[in-house]
């Protein structure tokens with residue numbers, strides 16, 4: 482039985498990714514900002530983690546280490562958009578966004594790296610908002626959520642640099658999940674969570690070219 486580690490499984494895309502992998506006979510280790518999640522399974526173990534807190538990340542990694550299961554797939558899913566209505570960078574919102582979407586996510590990944598099996602796959606859930614070439618007129622919201630965009634573009638560079646470092650050992654990918662009906666995406670989004678998660682699942686279990694940006698299993702422009 483293979484093991485997947487997913488951050489932010491209490492709601493939205495992360496919750497349905499966890500449920501999909503459970504239904505496909507994976508052991509799922511999930512992290513949640515809350516202490517618990519509203520679903521259970523004999524093959525599910527949940528640990529509390531707040532990506533805003535160095536101490537919380539360290540404790541969570543320690544608990545996962547003690548749990549003693551090597552990881553085949555890591556999906557860094559947890560993330561925030563705190564400047565949805567803004568068109569200018571608000572310093573405090575930028576700081577919070579970067580702390581969660583970038584710095585906390587990197588800190589967690591680096592600390593858990595030794596638990597990931599060779600041949601494994603790390604997926605950073607990015608966004609089309611983190612595509613430099615789609616920032617202009619092609620973007621649905623060209624002027625909005627600048628801090629979120631900055632965080633996802635920087636996360637994409639982490640994907641690139643980590644992929645180079647882990648070459649021939651662990652595959653590292655950035656994945657755009659689509660515009661999805663969640664608390665973050667809103668109900669006017671054009672993909673259901675289930676549709677998005679089918680694409681993520683089908684992609685996560687493949688062995689793609691490392692260090693690339695993907696959407697629905699196809700390369701996406703940086």
Ligand SMILES: NC(=O)c1ccc[n+]([C@@H]2O[C@H](COP(=O)([O-])OP(=O)(O)OC[C@H]3O[C@@H](n4cnc5c(N)ncnc54)[C@H](OP(=O)(O)O)[C@@H]3O)[C@@H](O)[C@H]2O)c1
Nearest residue numbers: 489493494514531532533558559560608660661663665666
């Ligand atoms: N929905 C879209 O259209 C869309 C599009 C492109 C990319 N994405 C990306 O997809 C991923 C999942 O998004 P979603 O739409 O499922 O969003 P969501 O429903 O808002 O879920 C976000 C998840 O991140 C967790 N989280 C928030 N702050 C955290 C913190 N400080 N520490 C740890 N976990 C924290 C949340 O926990 P709580 O429930 O406790 O807050 C929740 O589990 C995100 O990385 C997002 O940027 C989404």
